[in-house]
Amino acid sequence: MTNAELVSHFYQILINLEVSEVIVCAGARNAPLVVGLEGRSFKVKSFFEERSAGFYALGRIKALGKPVAIMTTSGTAVAELLPAVVEGYYQGLPLIVVSADRPKNYRGSGAPQAIDQAGIFNKYVHTCYDWDVQQTDLKTEFDGTKPLHFNLCFDEPLIDGDFTQRTKQFVEVNKIESFKQQAFDAEYGQEAKQFKNPLVILSQLSSSEKEQVKKSLQKYQIFHYAESLSGLLGDGDLVHLQLNNCEPLLGNFLEKDLFSSVIRVGGVPTVRLWRDLEKKYAHIPVLSISELPFSGLARKSLQTGFENLDTLLNFAEYRKIDFTDLNKKIQAKKVTALGEFRNSEQNFVFQLSDLIKYQPVYIGNSLPIREWDQFSQGSFPDTYGNRGANGIDGQISTYLGWSNQFGISWAIIGDLTAMYDLASLGLNREDSPDSRKCLVIINNKGGQIFKKVFDHEKFLNPHEVQFQGWAQMFGWNYLQIADVADLQLVQQLIAKKEKKNFVIEIQTDQQQSNAVWKFMEETCKTVTY
Ligand SMILES: Cc1ncc(C[n+]2csc(CCOP(=O)(O)OP(=O)(O)O)c2C)c(N)n1
CATH class of the missing domain: 3.40.50.1220 (TPP-binding domain)
Structure with missing residues (x-):
């Protein structure tokens, strides 16, 4: 078989797996796959940075409710997908990883961009299909409830035939069931x-x-x-x-x-x-x-x-x-504390949630998820977050992939979480022109979740970083808010209905935030049912 034929068979497999979107992180080795996309019906998105692209793909899977493929070149490009694969595994998401590889006899040689890719994701994928042009059996099995890896080896010349041809061979894809929950007998x-x-x-x-x-x-x-x-x-x-x-x-x-x-x-x-x-x-x-x-x-x-x-x-x-009376008591205590500590993170969450009620919201890990759980007001039927492995990585990327389906949407994340995913804003280019993204960064100058348990710089990673330059770099609008009264700017932004994306940096008062946590803890000891 030629590279062109392998690619042609493979794309039929993707179609049989119900893949309609492909995220491409191109390099030389996956040129046969990239060239082979030409003229096929997949929706294609290109991005250079695999780690963010992998997390973006998870957001797309969540939005579409079906598998999405991500393609990388050989070498560390494949390894960059490990965090997203792990997250996909624990969320039960069918991320289809397609890595291009050098021919099998290069393995272990240390030749340029040749690493041991087959099986690199270990237990985090359903199977790793390791194929080259010698492969005769292209039968695929998949349970659809976790990532799947195809490692395709291509020798040079990479472009060796007609990549527009469609396979005439029958490529079998079997949907299997690998996990069954306990029956209620x-x-x-x-x-x-x-x-x-x-x-x-x-x-x-x-x-x-x-x-x-x-x-x-x-x-x-x-x-x-x-x-x-x-x-x-x-x-x-x-x-x-x-x-x-x-x-x-x-x-x-x-x-x-x-x-x-x-x-x-x-x-x-x-x-x-x-x-x-x-x-x-x-x-x-x-x-x-x-x-x-x-x-x-x-x-x-x-x-x-x-x-x-x-x-x-x-x-x-x-x-x-x-719990009616208890709820009233707690609410009164919350309102008192938030009124007193008005520039605490919790009060920002309380007030912001009121402004953006019912709109789709992505919640980042660390304090944002905990604060949203305890201090948001109103209802948010479309709420999502990566809670598979609780990482602070890839959060913006997943948000951007997930939120393409909506008009206006919001993400609430911490400052270190934002700094973890700096390339992500580039993913938003050419995305749905109707969707409007508002990325809210709660900048408390470090990983403040650790404050209560390990109050030490090594854990907190304190910093004075602000995000204006970053937003500008990717052509996003920027708003900085340091007083809760300025949330009216957010209200104006929503009212304008302009199709603009925003980074909204909220600078919070750490002492006030600590005081609210303390107050709520004390309150919980005293309120009774
Ligand atoms: C990939 C990854 N690395 C490290 C951690 C450990 N961790 C949990 S929370 C956190 C700090 C997060 O800081 P920030 O995003 O600023 O949020 P804050 O704690 O201030 O709410 C870290 C490093 C993690 N969860 N995931």
Whole structure:
């Protein structure tokens, strides 16, 4: 077979895998693949930096609900995709990695741009297909629930035939099932009896899961703690069943036996209590309802899929709880604290969320996700964030890929998180002209999440960086806000409806932010149900 024929067969495989978008990070070695794209129907996006491009592809997968391919040249270009592959693995996203390689006999030789690429992603991909022009069996199997790697070896001359030809060979792609959640049988039902008075925690949900969960919660009127990534926090039909989020309260509830088990619905939760279930509350039975194969805990717990959601939520015995008064008390305390510490991060989140209610929002890791969970007001049905491996890398890139589907959208991220993904803004060129991106950086001058636990420069990485020059470099508009009153500028920006992208840098007052955390912790000790 020639390179041209291998490419032609391969593109038929991509089509059979339902790939319609391809992100291309071109180099010489993947020239056969790049040239072969000409005249095919894939939507193609080119970018030079593989790490950002990989994370961007994850955002596209989330937006499209189907696999997206990313192509790299040989060498470290492939290795740059590891973080996105890992993130894709833990989120269950079908990222199709296509790396071009030098011929197989170059392996281990140290020849230029020849590294050991086959199997480089190890367990984080469903399979690595390592093919060259000698390959006769091109049968592909895929379960669609994790990344997949094709390593295609090309010898020179790279362009060796007619790349416009379409394959006449039948290329077989089998969809297989590799993971099946525990069925809800009699034995399982017996175990599920432990789930008395459960605290139901909602974490990351897909759109279809969200609707299903909402229906069941409404039907049985179940009290729950909703994280923002569920898209159900503050939902008008559920808000009377939700606790006004104040994280430290949950531990108190377990200690006071208000709840005696935990049912988690969706992704692995962010809330501190989840980590405490590992050891501190190891006696509390935990059941996870999720489509992913991860229990999210190293200790014993039960797991099942969404098909059993309604049965399980109905099955559990609930204590009738009315949190109306408690919610009011917490809200009053929050408002007092935020009023007093008006330039705290938490108050910026509180006020900003009110301005951008109902608009799509991407939430970055570290403090932003925790602050959004506890201090945002209103409802955000389209909320997304990379919580697979909780990295601060690639956040802007994923946001840009995910948000192309919307008109105006927002991302809320930390300053180190922004600095991690500096090439990302270049990804936005030529993107959907109707989408309008607003990237909010909460600049607290370092990794302030560590302040409470390891208050040392080595952890905080303090800095005086500002982001104006960076925004300008990529032709984005820039707004700097250091007082909460200036959020009116954001309001004006929204009202103008101009198709402009913005970097909005919010400079917060660290002492005030610390004071709010302290106040809320104290409050949680004193408020009672
Ligand atoms: C790729 C990666 N490296 C390191 C970490 C560890 N880490 C967690 S939070 C954090 C600091 C984040 O700082 P920033 O983005 O400024 O947010 P802030 O803590 O101030 O909210 C770091 C380094 C991580 N989660 N991911």
